[in-house]
Amino acid sequence: MEKHELTPNEIKGVDLVVKSLMKKYNFIIGWEPDETYMNYDYTLYINLKVDYDMVSDYFGIRIRPTIKKGLKEKDPYWWGSNLYSPTAALDEPNGYNGGYELKKKMNNLSGFLYKELPPQLQRTYVSHTGEVDYPTTLTINGFNIY
Numbered sequence: 001m002e003k004h005e006l007t008p009n010e011i012k013g014v015d016l017v018v019k020s021l022m023k024k025y026n027f028i029i030g031w032e033p034d035e036t037y038m039n040y041d042y043t044l045y046i047n048l049k050v051d052y053d054m055v056s057d058y059f060g061i062r063i064r065p066t067i068k069k070g071l072k073e074k075d076p077y078w079w080g081s082n083l084y085s086p087t088a089a090l091d092e093p094n095g096y097n098g099g100y101e102l103k104k105k106m107n108n109l110s111g112f113l114y115k116e117l118p119p120q121l122q123r124t125y126v127s128h129t130g131e132v133d134y135p136t137t138l139t140i141n142g143f144n145i146y
Helices: 008-024 052-059 065-072 098-116
Strands: 028-033 043-050 124-126 133-135 137-145
Touching: 008 028, 008 043, 008 098, 043 052, 052 137, 098 137
Parallel strands: 043 137
Antiparallel strands: 028 043, 124 133
């Protein structure tokens, strides 16, 4: 399959899904395609941009002090860095899996919403026979913290 950038309509489709997520999760401030998104035909991987102070408030768990300092100073090591789980930089208790569970819920909701979009707002791929366009799956890969 020929790799291509997201079209304006595909961007609009993801924008609509992310805006819906923002209504439910107030810590989301935007999104961007994952840097490897063009490597995959069947899945569109995105990263959500999140306000990490609001993530901390949402979960009721403080940000680890060294990370909090780095974010406050906009240290490029932390500012905008990508985390697999929304709680990865919080001072989580041992065995805590709230971030994993939330990411799973967010992926289920975003996947459902994406499938409900009009076809012209979805990214597609051509079947191996070249006969049919199928919509890709939208997947939240990570969380960029700000």
